[in-house]
Amino acid sequence: xxxxxxxxxxxxxxxxxxxxxxxxxxxxxxxxxxxxxxxxxxxxxxxxxxxxxxxxxxxxxxxxxxxxxxxxxxxxxxxxxxxxxxxxxxxxxxxxxxxxxxxxxxxxxxxxxxxxxxxxxxxxxxxxxxxxxxxxxxxxxxxxxxxxxxxxxxxxxxxxxxxxxxxxxxxxxxxxxxxxxxxxxxxxxxxxxxxxxxxxxxxxxxxxxxxxxxxxxxxxxxxxxxxxxxxxxxxxxxxxxxxxxxxxxxxxxxxxxxxxxxxxxxxxxxxxxxxxxxxxxxxxxxxxxxxxxxxxxxxxxxxxxxxxxxxxxxx
Numbered sequence: 001x002x003x004x005x006x007x008x009x010x011x012x013x014x015x016x017x018x019x020x021x022x023x024x025x026x027x028x029x030x031x032x033x034x035x036x037x038x039x040x041x042x043x044x045x046x047x048x049x050x051x052x053x054x055x056x057x058x059x060x061x062x063x064x065x066x067x068x069x070x071x072x073x074x075x076x077x078x079x080x081x082x083x084x085x086x087x088x089x090x091x092x093x094x095x096x097x098x099x100x101x102x103x104x105x106x107x108x109x110x111x112x113x114x115x116x117x118x119x120x121x122x123x124x125x126x127x128x129x130x131x132x133x134x135x136x137x138x139x140x141x142x143x144x145x146x147x148x149x150x151x152x153x154x155x156x157x158x159x160x161x162x163x164x165x166x167x168x169x170x171x172x173x174x175x176x177x178x179x180x181x182x183x184x185x186x187x188x189x190x191x192x193x194x195x196x197x198x199x200x201x202x203x204x205x206x207x208x209x210x211x212x213x214x215x216x217x218x219x220x221x222x223x224x225x226x227x228x229x230x231x232x233x234x235x236x237x238x239x240x241x242x243x244x245x246x247x248x249x250x251x252x253x254x255x256x257x258x259x260x261x262x263x264x265x266x267x268x269x270x271x272x273x274x275x276x277x278x279x280x281x282x283x284x285x286x287x288x289x290x291x292x293x294x295x296x297x298x299x300x301x302x303x304x305x306x307x308x309x310x311x312x313x314x315x
Contacts, residue, residue, distance in 0.1 A: 011044040014215040015052035020275040035073035040312035042222030045079035071103040130161035155184035170194040216264040255281035
């Protein structure tokens with residue numbers, strides 16, 4: 001399939017948060033600025049609406065709107081991956097076809113984990129989605145405390161549908177699994193590491209093709225990724241250790257992550273306000289204060305590295 005070669009991931013693919021106005025409506029102007037920042041910060045693509053986009057708080061119309069607007073904002077300057085997360089295969093297909101028509105370069109879809117289902121059932125789900133698509137598919141599997149899809153499943157699905165091109169995994173200690181996936185697919189299915197890029201230092205040498213973190217640290221993580229690819233591990237580590245505390249703290253809870261991510265984007269002058277849509281977690285003052293502390297350390301690292309707070313300004 002010609003279209004299956006339409007995306008090449010090699011680097012950082014941030015998940016773009018959904019910016020809201022004070023009344024919790026979507027702030028489309030800020031969404032455009034977030035896409036501009038991602039491009040200027042060195043991302044190879046952007047993805048939305050995913051968990052870090054608060055997709056589960058968006059209506060179907062809003063999910064489609066942010067994909068449309070992201071494609072408009074990208075204007076061909078950066079690839080846009082439209083995320084579709086539904087337990088219903090029918091709804092996943094409908095939403096994916098909309099994103100494809102709107103101009104998304106690829107589709108990302110999370111493995112439905114609401115209930116425990118075997119790989120035979122999951123194969124049927126993704127087989128239906130892939131039969132409907134003409135653009136590449138990225139499968140995300142996050143299953144805390146349980147197994148994620150394995151190399152045989154991934155190889156079999158790719159053999160049936162060559163435009164299944166990438167898998168995003170968030171398992172700890174998955175170096176051995178990455179090697180098994182690359183071996184099983186002859187390297188034709190790339191592995192993307194999620195979970196904020198927390199494991200990128202040890203997994204880049206193993207063979208991951210990219211990471212999918214939040215947006216606010218894209219420029220740092222892009223530098224780390226490139227330095228690691230060049231074999232400059234000490235230089236990469238010196239940057240990575242400066243942002244890792246922010247990643248670790250924020251990923252204790254998805255709702256905490258939304259606050260920390262948007263607060264850092266605001267501190268960098270990229271987002272005008274911090275609004276997390278209800279139902280949201282109430283953040284204690286001590287936690288807010290620590291986020292402010294961590295964000296200040298990020299700003300100090302930007303100054304130390306002579307990196308701009310917002311690289312999109314004047315770009």
